[in-house]
Amino acid sequence: MRIATLSIGDELICGRVTDTNSGTIAALLIDHGLRVQRHFAVGDNEQDIIGALLDLSRTSDAIIVTGGLGPTADDLTAQAAARATGRRLVVNEAARAHLRDMYGKLASLTVCRLNDKQELIPAKTTLIPNPTGTACGFHLMHNGCFMFFLPGVPSEMIRMLNETVIGFIQERVPHKRVIRMAHFDIYGLSEPETDERLHGVARPELGLHLGTCVSFPWLRVTLRAEADSEEGANALLEPASGEVRSRLADSIFSEGTITLDEVIADLFRQRGLTLALAESCTGGMVAQRITELPGSSAYFLEGAVTYSNGAKIRQLGVSPELLRDYGAVSSEAAAAMAKGIRRVAGSDLGLAITGIAGPDGGSEEKPVGTVFISLAAQDGCWTKRFRFGITRSQIRIKATWTALDWLRRYLLMKG
Amino acid sequence: MRIATLSIGDELICGRVTDTNSGTIAALLIDHGLRVQRHFAVGDNEQDIIGALLDLSRTSDAIIVTGGLGPTADDLTAQAAARATGRRLVVNEAARAHLRDMYGKLASLTVCRLNDKQELIPAKTTLIPNPTGTACGFHLMHNGCFMFFLPGVPSEMIRMLNETVIGFIQERVPHKRVIRMAHFDIYGLSEPETDERLHGVARPELGLHLGTCVSFPWLRVTLRAEADSEEGANALLEPASGEVRSRLADSIFSEGTITLDEVIADLFRQRGLTLALAESCTGGMVAQRITELPGSSAYFLEGAVTYSNGAKIRQLGVSPELLRDYGAVSSEAAAAMAKGIRRVAGSDLGLAITGIAGPDGGSEEKPVGTVFISLAAQDGCWTKRFRFGITRSQIRIKATWTALDWLRRYLLMKG
Numbered sequence: 001m002r003i004a005t006l007s008i009g010d011e012l013i014c015g016r017v018t019d020t021n022s023g024t025i026a027a028l029l030i031d032h033g034l035r036v037q038r039h040f041a042v043g044d045n046e047q048d049i050i051g052a053l054l055d056l057s058r059t060s061d062a063i064i065v066t067g068g069l070g071p072t073a074d075d076l077t078a079q080a081a082a083r084a085t086g087r088r089l090v091v092n093e094a095a096r097a098h099l100r101d102m103y104g105k106l107a108s109l110t111v112c113r114l115n116d117k118q119e120l121i122p123a124k125t126t127l128i129p130n131p132t133g134t135a136c137g138f139h140l141m142h143n144g145c146f147m148f149f150l151p152g153v154p155s156e157m158i159r160m161l162n163e164t165v166i167g168f169i170q171e172r173v174p175h176k177r178v179i180r181m182a183h184f185d186i187y188g189l190s191e192p193e194t195d196e197r198l199h200g201v202a203r204p205e206l207g208l209h210l211g212t213c214v215s216f217p218w219l220r221v222t223l224r225a226e227a228d229s230e231e232g233a234n235a236l237l238e239p240a241s242g243e244v245r246s247r248l249a250d251s252i253f254s255e256g257t258i259t260l261d262e263v264i265a266d267l268f269r270q271r272g273l274t275l276a277l278a279e280s281c282t283g284g285m286v287a288q289r290i291t292e293l294p295g296s297s298a299y300f301l302e303g304a305v306t307y308s309n310g311a312k313i314r315q316l317g318v319s320p321e322l323l324r325d326y327g328a329v330s331s332e333a334a335a336a337m338a339k340g341i342r343r344v345a346g347s348d349l350g351l352a353i354t355g356i357a358g359p360d361g362g363s364e365e366k367p368v369g370t371v372f373i374s375l376a377a378q379d380g381c382w383t384k385r386f387r388f389g390i391t392r393s394q395i396r397i398k399a400t401w402t403a404l405d406w407l408r409r410y411l412l413m414k415g
Numbered sequence: 416m417r418i419a420t421l422s423i424g425d426e427l428i429c430g431r432v433t434d435t436n437s438g439t440i441a442a443l444l445i446d447h448g449l450r451v452q453r454h455f456a457v458g459d460n461e462q463d464i465i466g467a468l469l470d471l472s473r474t475s476d477a478i479i480v481t482g483g484l485g486p487t488a489d490d491l492t493a494q495a496a497a498r499a500t501g502r503r504l505v506v507n508e509a510a511r512a513h514l515r516d517m518y519g520k521l522a523s524l525t526v527c528r529l530n531d532k533q534e535l536i537p538a539k540t541t542l543i544p545n546p547t548g549t550a551c552g553f554h555l556m557h558n559g560c561f562m563f564f565l566p567g568v569p570s571e572m573i574r575m576l577n578e579t580v581i582g583f584i585q586e587r588v589p590h591k592r593v594i595r596m597a598h599f600d601i602y603g604l605s606e607p608e609t610d611e612r613l614h615g616v617a618r619p620e621l622g623l624h625l626g627t628c629v630s631f632p633w634l635r636v637t638l639r640a641e642a643d644s645e646e647g648a649n650a651l652l653e654p655a656s657g658e659v660r661s662r663l664a665d666s667i668f669s670e671g672t673i674t675l676d677e678v679i680a681d682l683f684r685q686r687g688l689t690l691a692l693a694e695s696c697t698g699g700m701v702a703q704r705i706t707e708l709p710g711s712s713a714y715f716l717e718g719a720v721t722y723s724n725g726a727k728i729r730q731l732g733v734s735p736e737l738l739r740d741y742g743a744v745s746s747e748a749a750a751a752m753a754k755g756i757r758r759v760a761g762s763d764l765g766l767a768i769t770g771i772a773g774p775d776g777g778s779e780e781k782p783v784g785t786v787f788i789s790l791a792a793q794d795g796c797w798t799k800r801f802r803f804g805i806t807r808s809q810i811r812i813k814a815t816w817t818a819l820d821w822l823r824r825y826l827l828m829k830g
Contacts, residue, residue, distance in 0.1 A: 027430025039456035213426040283706025284699030291698025302726035305718030
């Protein structure tokens with residue numbers, strides 16, 4: 001079944017509001033084995049709505065329309081639906097009764113003549129009840145295409161979709177497909193590297209699809225299995241998931257349910273270790289990420305944002321000679337910072353980052369993007385040189401992610 | 416000119432990722448007097464992309480396509496564009512040279528054969544340069560419709576839109592309706608307060624519109640004047656802008672061209688003062704914001720993320736007795752932290768934040784959301800108690816913004 005969404009509202013196409021309804025609908029449908037093929041959005045303009053309905057109806061079996069069912073002058077969906085499908089717009093007695101009922105329940109709702117507009121529904125349609133709002137939805141069939149009209153308020157729309165629309169569509173799907181998905185969140189491999197490693201895992205001809213989505217600087221790999229039965233879908237998905245796990249191994253930091261930061265927080269709690277940070281070019285980004293999670297004070301002791309050499313010397317005990325001989329952006333400085341913050345804070349782990357985030361300050365030997373990360377622990381101190389990104393923001397974000405991923409790998413190893 | 420956007424990517428129609436590009440494009444175009452009429456989104460499916468391009472080209476004068484220009488197997492946009500418009504897909508020498516150049520810059524980028532795909536561009540098109548990524552964009556004309564193809568990475572897309580696409584479209588608009596806008600970015604007033612203060616400024620019947628957009632925790636007030644001429648639009652906009660400035664006064668931190676962080680950076684440079692930070696509940700967020708900007712090392716000396724009492728005592732010289740008597744979240748502790756970091760860092764200004772970000776740790780006397788901010792300077796030390804937000808994230812963000820806004824107001828006063 002080819003399904004499209006159509007979101008209506010000037011605010012959506014002026015860039016003032018991001019349309020989340022279309023994504024919500026897609027996510028809810030996929031849980032029921034239904035895939036949305038396309039999203040469309042137009043403003044509060046009758047001709048544009050009519051055009052979109054007719055265009056979409058030619059290439060879709062069902063359209064889920066949201067928005068434009070309110071009481072004000074710019075709510076034009078019912079009227080456009082009537083015109084597009086050759087129906088009259090008439091007072092619907094059930095919609096009128098629903099409005100009266102809502103007026104009673106919502107004492108705070110201003111009853112004004114405007115609301116009367118919500119009684120007007122195209123003829124020869126079926127109402128879709130809205131238990132929590134004044135706007136009734138409705139559905140109809142035109143040119144062999146089911147059209148569902150729902151209000152744009154997300155909470156009302158979601159409930160109406162779940163209670164009425166999805167069941168209605170499912171009953172009419174001739175060959176039901178079960179869809180099962182698995183997510184793998186990856187850090188440290190590029191998109192082409194990931195693709196190369198996963199070569200041959202997807203078997204689209206059997207209904208097993210693989211997609212990669214970049215959320216800079218990490219990647220999400222998604223497996224999607226489609227089959228006629230739950231068992232069939234699982235039989236495709238499970239071996240493929242095992243294959244992805246074995247090929248990507250510890251580059252997978254999560255299977256989609258928790259973030260990298262949450263993974264690290266869990267590991268710190270499990271291992272009973274504490275952390276202190278010394279940041280130069282990331283300027284507090286790592287500390288900010290660590291402290292974003294509630295309960296982080298159990299393992300995070302302190303951070304030092306040592307931008308100046310003076311701060312590195314005084315706060316971390318880095319020797320002035322070392323800074324003079326090797327520079328503040330060097331393997332030696334990074335290691336001294338990591339050991340220094342570990343010592344002054346009395347933490348189990350000391351993590352340090354120093355680098356050139358640019359746009360100035362680079363040299364031939366140490367170009368912009370050069371970053372040293374060092375991790376000091378009881379069992380040793382590891383330091384590595386990296387080259388990250390192009391812009392200041394990219395460099396700082398990659399340095400932060402890489403430092404956090406180091407923590408994850410170290411903590412995993414200590415399990 | 417009828418303009419449409421087309422966003423491409425399975426992740427967009429599976430509901431995993433919300434498409435923000437279409438809204439960003441609409442907002443950027445409106446600043447240049449161009450309105451987007453419709454948004455469309457399809458998955459990584461060649462037939463769907465071809466169908467969308469042809470459908471949209473029938474009813475649009477320009478289509479701005481984003482996504483699907485990457486190096487992997489599911490990036491199908493160039494190929495679909497070629498097929499939809501009857502062109503061959505050929506190796507583009509300029510795109511190849513750009514790729515080689517990017518490989519040089521990104522030493523860490525794995526050069527693998529997959530990337531070669533990004534050299535393939537439909538024949539008889541014009542490249543759109545991408546200064547910060549590997550994917551070149553391109554544009555072409557088909558069925559009287561301009562089609563622009565840009566990568567889906569927001570930062571790359573925005574730059575290419577601003578530097579190439581918008582100018583190209585503007586030159587080809589036949590009847591220009593002049594739209595002039597003015598933006599006022601506000602911190603410290605709620606949306607209803609702002610609305611009340613601006614009552615009567617808008618004159619929609621004359622073509623002068625006013626909108627308020629919340630970008631938590633700040634607001635943007637936008638005036639939009641539409642007229643037949645530049646002069647007409649300015650005659651509406653200028654007096655209204657003066658009115659907004661006088662009614663909102665120093666709650667306006669920017670007129671839309673620069674961020675709060677940039678305002679503060681400029682003020683620091685102008686005043687020749689230096690800063691050190693002591694953060695507790697914000698965990699490095701303020702330091703991160705300050706250091707995000709290039710050149711911040713000229714005025715930012717260092718930051719201390721003093722989560723534990725031990726760190727407050729050792730790094731900032733706060734007395735253990737003070738912490739015992741008043742607690743770490745107190746006016747006294749905040750002032751001692753601000754003075755402490757100012758003294759140890761030798762900076763002109765010392766800014767400290769201590770509070771309860773929750774979800775635990777609140778009491779009746781100091782509920783979750785209680786935050787003390789203190790600013791120590793040569794001419795005094797000011798400390799204030801606040802109550803921010805509900806969630807941990809909201810509380811931290813509002814504390815950070817309020818601290819930065821304090822800096823702005825102090826630096827303005829010193830002018």
